[in-house]
Amino acid sequence: MKRRAVQTAVALGTVTVLAGACSLSGGSGQTGPQTATVTLVTHNSWAAPQEVLDAFEKQSGIKISVLKQGDAGALTNKLVLTKASPLGDVAYGVDSTFASRALSEGIFEPYTSPEADRGPQRYAVDQEHRMSAVDVGDVCVNIDTGYFLAKGLPAPASYADLADPKYKDLMVAEDPATASPGLAFLLGTIAHFGEDGWQAYWKKLKANGLKVDSGWEEAYTKDFSGSSGKGPRPIVVSYASSPAAELGEDGKPRTKALLDTCYRQVEYAGVLAGGKQVERARKVVDFLLSQQFQVTVAANMYVYPARQGVDLPAGWAQAAPLPQQPAQLPADKVQAGREKWISEWRSLVGA
Amino acid sequence: MTPRAVLTARGTGLALLGVLPLAFLVVFFAWPVVAIVGRGFTAGGVGAVLGDAATWRLAGFTVASAAASTVLAVLAGLPVAYLLARVRLPGVGLVRTLVLVPFVLPTVVVGLAFRTIWPDGGVLSLVLANAFFNVAVVARTVGGLWSQVDTRAAEAARALGASPWRAFRSVTLPALAPAISSAAAVVFLFCATSFGVVLILGGARYRTLETEIYLRTVDLLDLSGAAALSLVQFAAVVAALVVGAIARRRRDGAARVRSGVDGARRPRGGEWWVVAAAVAVVGLLLTPIVSLLVASVSTPDGWSLAGFRALAGTGVRGTLQVTGWEAASNSLRAATDATLLAMTIGVLASVVLVALRRAPGRLARGMGETMDAALMLPLGVSAVTVGFGYLVTLDALPGDLRTSPLLVPLAQALVIIPLVVRMVLPVLRAVDVRLRQAAATLGASPGRVWREIDLPLTLRSLVAAAGFGYVVALGEFGATSFLARPDAPTLPVAIAGLLSRPGELNNQMAYAACALLMVVTVLAVVLIDRFGAVRGRSAVGEF
Numbered sequence: 001m002k003r004r005a006v007q008t009a010v011a012l013g014t015v016t017v018l019a020g021a022c023s024l025s026g027g028s029g030q031t032g033p034q035t036a037t038v039t040l041v042t043h044n045s046w047a048a049p050q051e052v053l054d055a056f057e058k059q060s061g062i063k064i065s066v067l068k069q070g071d072a073g074a075l076t077n078k079l080v081l082t083k084a085s086p087l088g089d090v091a092y093g094v095d096s097t098f099a100s101r102a103l104s105e106g107i108f109e110p111y112t113s114p115e116a117d118r119g120p121q122r123y124a125v126d127q128e129h130r131m132s133a134v135d136v137g138d139v140c141v142n143i144d145t146g147y148f149l150a151k152g153l154p155a156p157a158s159y160a161d162l163a164d165p166k167y168k169d170l171m172v173a174e175d176p177a178t179a180s181p182g183l184a185f186l187l188g189t190i191a192h193f194g195e196d197g198w199q200a201y202w203k204k205l206k207a208n209g210l211k212v213d214s215g216w217e218e219a220y221t222k223d224f225s226g227s228s229g230k231g232p233r234p235i236v237v238s239y240a241s242s243p244a245a246e247l248g249e250d251g252k253p254r255t256k257a258l259l260d261t262c263y264r265q266v267e268y269a270g271v272l273a274g275g276k277q278v279e280r281a282r283k284v285v286d287f288l289l290s291q292q293f294q295v296t297v298a299a300n301m302y303v304y305p306a307r308q309g310v311d312l313p314a315g316w317a318q319a320a321p322l323p324q325q326p327a328q329l330p331a332d333k334v335q336a337g338r339e340k341w342i343s344e345w346r347s348l349v350g351a
Numbered sequence: 352m353t354p355r356a357v358l359t360a361r362g363t364g365l366a367l368l369g370v371l372p373l374a375f376l377v378v379f380f381a382w383p384v385v386a387i388v389g390r391g392f393t394a395g396g397v398g399a400v401l402g403d404a405a406t407w408r409l410a411g412f413t414v415a416s417a418a419a420s421t422v423l424a425v426l427a428g429l430p431v432a433y434l435l436a437r438v439r440l441p442g443v444g445l446v447r448t449l450v451l452v453p454f455v456l457p458t459v460v461v462g463l464a465f466r467t468i469w470p471d472g473g474v475l476s477l478v479l480a481n482a483f484f485n486v487a488v489v490a491r492t493v494g495g496l497w498s499q500v501d502t503r504a505a506e507a508a509r510a511l512g513a514s515p516w517r518a519f520r521s522v523t524l525p526a527l528a529p530a531i532s533s534a535a536a537v538v539f540l541f542c543a544t545s546f547g548v549v550l551i552l553g554g555a556r557y558r559t560l561e562t563e564i565y566l567r568t569v570d571l572l573d574l575s576g577a578a579a580l581s582l583v584q585f586a587a588v589v590a591a592l593v594v595g596a597i598a599r600r601r602r603d604g605a606a607r608v609r610s611g612v613d614g615a616r617r618p619r620g621g622e623w624w625v626v627a628a629a630v631a632v633v634g635l636l637l638t639p640i641v642s643l644l645v646a647s648v649s650t651p652d653g654w655s656l657a658g659f660r661a662l663a664g665t666g667v668r669g670t671l672q673v674t675g676w677e678a679a680s681n682s683l684r685a686a687t688d689a690t691l692l693a694m695t696i697g698v699l700a701s702v703v704l705v706a707l708r709r710a711p712g713r714l715a716r717g718m719g720e721t722m723d724a725a726l727m728l729p730l731g732v733s734a735v736t737v738g739f740g741y742l743v744t745l746d747a748l749p750g751d752l753r754t755s756p757l758l759v760p761l762a763q764a765l766v767i768i769p770l771v772v773r774m775v776l777p778v779l780r781a782v783d784v785r786l787r788q789a790a791a792t793l794g795a796s797p798g799r800v801w802r803e804i805d806l807p808l809t810l811r812s813l814v815a816a817a818g819f820g821y822v823v824a825l826g827e828f829g830a831t832s833f834l835a836r837p838d839a840p841t842l843p844v845a846i847a848g849l850l851s852r853p854g855e856l857n858n859q860m861a862y863a864a865c866a867l868l869m870v871v872t873v874l875a876v877v878l879i880d881r882f883g884a885v886r887g888r889s890a891v892g893e894f
Contacts, residue, residue: 039754044848046837047670066672067754068837070569077572078742085746087754101572177566178550214550217459217850221858222466228651228855232470238853245667245853302853339571350556 037063038280039088041272043075044068046093047300048293056287062280071180072098072267080105083274089281092134092269092288096328097183099125099268100335108270111282115289119308123266125331131268134288137303138240138323139184140262141171142255144226147234156235158260159192162205169209171235172223175350177342178214180265185237186345187334188263191327195337199348206349226255241302244313244320253319262326267303364797365706372700372726372768378748379761380729383740384581387568390743391578400579410583413559416474417542420481424538425531427482428489430629435490436497438626439615446633447494448876451819453636454487455826455872456643457843458547459850460865464639465552477552481545485538486636487819492537492774495815496530497523498615499778499808515621528598529777536595537773540588540730546829560584564733581736588731592724640869647862650855658859662867667854671845672838675864678845679871685831685841686824686875688760689767693820696764697771698813700726702801704772705779726772729765734829737762741834756839762830767820774816778809818879825872842868 035057046068057063067088069075076098079091083105094102102108108130113120116132123133141162148155156167174182190198211233213219221229224236226246240262243253269288271281287293294305299313304322312322391397400406435447453461461480469476500523508518544561553562560580567577618626647658662675671678700722707719729737741762745752752758782805790800806813828843835844842864849861 044851047672066837070833074569077569078739080572081739082742082746082753087742175554177570212554214554218463218466218551220853221850222463227853228858230651242853339573 035061035063036277036280037065038090038277038284039065039067040284041067041069041075041079041086041088041091043072043093044070045301049296049300052292052296055292060280060283060287062283064284072265073180076102079107079272083107086272086274089272089275089277090269090284091272092267094131094268094270095137095180096123096125096264096266096268096331097180097187097334097338099131099266099331102268102270103130103331104335107273109273109278111271111285113282113286113289115286115307118289120289120306123268123306125266125268131270132285132289133266133306134269135294135297135301135303135306136264136266136322137301138257138262138264138326139181139188139237140240140257140259140323140326141185142224142226142236142238142242142257144224144234144254145256146254147225155256157258159189159201162235162261163201163208165208167208167235169211170233171205171208172211172213172219172231172233173205173237174216174219175212175214176345177350179216179219181216181237181239182212183338183342184263184265185261186341187329188261188327190337190341191263191329199344202345202348210349212349239302240323241298241304241316241320244298244316245302247315247319251315253315257320257323259321259323259325262323264323264326264328266306365703368699369703369722372696372703373722375696375764375768376725376729379765380732380737383737383744384732385740386744387574387736387740388578388581391574391576391581394575394578396575397579397582400576401582406580406583409558409560409563409580410587412557413543413561413584414587416478416557416559417481417539417545419478420485420542421535421539423478423482424485424542425489425535427632427635428486428534429493429531430625431486431490431632432493432497433625434629435494437615438618438622440617440626443615444880446629447491447880448873450490450633450636451487451822451876452640452869452872453483454485455822455843455868456484456640456865457826457828457846457868458484458545459551459828459847460643460861461639462548462551463850464642465548467642468639473552474557477549477557480548480552481542483636483639484545484548485541486632488538488541488770489531489534491815491819492534493527493530495774495812496777496781497527499811500526529781532595532598533773533777536592536727537730537770539591539595540727540769543584543587543591544731544733544829546734560587561733565735568735568739577736581733584731584733585728588728589724591731592727596720596724643862643865644869647859647866650859655859657856658861658863659866661856661860662863666849666860667852667857670852670857671840671848673840673845675842675845675860675867678840678842678864679867681835681839682825682841682843682868683871683875685759685763686821688757689763689824689827690817690821692760692764693767693771693824694813694817697768697816697820698775700768701772701775701779702805704776708780709784723772723776727769730769734762734833737765738830738833754836756836758834759831759839759841760824762834763824763827766827766830767823770823771816771820774819775809775812778812779805782808814879818876821875821879822872825868825875842871 046066053064069078072093072095076094080101103126110128110130112129113132116129120133123136125131143155145155153166156162161167162171173185176183176186189201193201211223213223216238219236220238221227223231223233225231225234240257243255243257246253246255248254269285271278271285275281289307291307291310294307294310297303297305298316431450434443461483465476465480505518505522508522509515546561546565549557549559549562560583564577564580564584567573567580648654648656650657665671665674704719704723707715741753741758786804787800790804795803826843831841832844832847835841840848846861846864849857849864
């Protein structure tokens with residue numbers, strides 16, 4: 001009996017200690033009284049060097065607390081749902097595909113950043129400057145250059161090539177309903193072939209053995225032959241910047257983006273309407289557009305800075321130059337057509 | 352006290368015990384779900400989606416594929432349950448631990464592993480992958496009861512001339528039925544709401560209610576369409592629960608458990624075939640796991656531990672905000688919180704449920720059955736519905752829980768509670784009422800009866816439930832990915848983050864993180880099983 005009591009005591013003690021030591025409730029860092037915390041709501045791709053964030057905190061007394069909320073679409077939709085009681089003070093990551101919804105739902109309030117005239121203004125979407133462009137990320141078809149060299153096949157270059165029987169069963173793309181590069185590629189074909197012509201093109205792609213995956217992960221890391229997954233297909237829908245991550249031992253890129261198949265996505269930041277610290281939120285927008293932050297976006301998030309005169313990392317000029325003439329559709333047109341196009345695409349290519 | 356007063360006092364006590372589970376379910380489940388579905392209804396257009404034939408095809412496919420996976424998981428899980436409960440051979444303890452590993456693997460990783468093994472598997476690979484995740488549910492739930500079923504009845508049947516198969520079919524199987532139907536109900540719910548696997552293996556071709564609800568909510572913000580599909584999903588889940596409840600009621604009280612028995616022994620004769628089947632199942636379960644381990648140490652230039660070394664960092668150019676090790680620590684901490692919470696609520700709920708079932712009168716029993724079903728619902732409702740529901744409701748609570756790190760263990764607990772109830776309830780109910788009555792007659796208070804009779808008899812199941820809950824929390828991805836803050840990702844969330852970036856090192860680090868997740872899981876299971884072995888006097892895990 002006594003032994004049991006001891007065992008019980010030991011067990012209870014262990015549980016208490018474990019519970020105390022393992023709990024999440026303790027140990028969260030407290031910020032000093034002189035720094036204020038501004039919550040930045042963003043997408044899952046957010047990445048920034050801690051040193052740069054720390055430096056900003058030192059200069060401005062603002063600590064940025066990051067809240068990731070899915071991809072650009074999910075982020076926009078969550079901002080819309082919570083506009084009566086916003087999740088944070090600033091949002092970054094709503095892209096040109098979803099810009100119209102963000103604007104018509106009024107989730108941002110007007111703010112013209114003094115930094116915006118250094119380039120971001122080129123991508124302005126509304127008169128009131130509720131959204132400031134932070135970066136551009138183009139979606140392009142990528143190819144495994146080695147594959148075509150080895151097979152003695154000329155590498156494809158254009159939309160038309162991709163439907164050429166020479167390249168049968170070689171391409172993999174993403175479902176526009178579930179993956180944002182998939183949607184961008186679909187929009188690119190709509191911009192290129194027109195609202196009447198894109199369906200015929202996709203029929204040809206399908207007949208040419210196009211494979212469609214749900215996500216970029218499966219398409220790029222499992223089916224594409226140019227990535228670490230060494231899949232079977234040498235043509236994939238990915239980003240203009242992807243080749244920068246696939247450098248061979250000689251430092252030369254093993255893959256290439258086809259610059260005639262690119263669709264431009266611009267990512268915006270803005271001050272959330274109804275936030276409690278508008279002044280500080282504006283400073284965070286300024287920071288996102290500043291040289292200090294812009295110089296980090298390429299290496300950290302695989303996108304191109306919206307600000308002019310910001311150097312790209314070494315090697316990008318050769319591996320992943322910014323496409324010069326990407327396709328783009330006006331935000332309101334995308335907003336009006338998106339759901340219809342996706343459902344037409346699904347009955348055409350999916351199922 | 353008059354008998355009537357005693358009854359009322361007991362009723363009050365029960366009601367008090369029941370308040371916490373009920374309040375938790377209402378605040379963290381019912382309210383958010385009703386709020387978000389309600390928004391869909393106010394937007395209108397629900398009827399149109401319900402009238403669409405495509406909706407019903409979707410529902411049909413969801414139910415059929417989930418049912419197929421469930422049957423497969425039960426068939427594969429039973430031999431393993433036998434092995435765990437009845438066989439004394441070297442390595443059985445190891446199997447008990449290993450069988451849980453598939454359960455924690457992030458769906459995206461398993462999906463990719465199945466894609467590697469089977470590039471264009473279609474529906475079959477979908478059904479197999481969902482079964483793969485859930486064999487552990489059957490093996491551990493059924494094995495838990497099996498190890499405590501009185502073997503004397505089966506031995507008597509054998510002595511009277513029944514063949515081993517006949518003795519199993521007419522004595523052991525009925526005794527196991529409550530656990531099997533419990534496990535099957537849980538597995539069905541998991542499969543019917545499975546998301547990542549369907550997305551990866553189903554491609555653009557196969558869709559289920561779950562993936563469609565996700566799509567409509569997250570990508571299209573079509574809340575009315577999502578609400579309509581949620582209703583259909585809800586109806587399917589309730590139907591499955593009702594079928595499960597009817598099956599359980601038919602077998603009511605069939606099992607009789609003994610504490611401290613150890614019916615495990617070396618297999619004899621035909622029993623070796625069952626062992627062989629179990630070994631084959633375990634072998635199949637290990638295949639994707641081994642391929643993951645291989646992937647974590649192989650690079651295009653040969654073997655390398657670069658992925659594991661990278662765990663000390665944050666991925667290529669800060670893909671993550673924390674290191675792999677910190678993510679592991681976050682996982683452990685969140686899972687601890689979630690398990691403690693879920694055990695408290697789940698055990699309280701089970702005690703109340705059993706008391707209601709035993710109480711005289713239809714009303715009490717009806718209440719018991721309703722509450723039983725209600726507790727299972729969190730497994731059958733889409734994580735995205737709950738997550739978006741949180742967004743529109745939880746800001747009303749003090750401290751804006753929507754952005755709090757505490758939301759992760761809360762949401763994980765929501766997933767674990769039904770499992771705790773399903774594992775504890777059958778054993779608690781199988782406790783011989785006469786023992787309790789005898790204790791009460793001898794003057795023991797209800798608390799004392801629980802401590803002296805129920806607790807010792809159910810301890811193994813409690814420990815097993817805690818262990819299983821912990822593992823589920825470690826592997827939980829759906830709700831966690833939705834709620835985890837980037838400065839505190841759990842391992843599965845970190846793995847998904849790493850896989851979503853190009854670059855070989857990120858990929859390798861992701862697989863190394865998977866290996867780490869498996870190791871952490873195995874260690875946690877070993878520790879908890881050990882703890883159970885000490886407390887439960889007879890061994891839960893024999894190492």
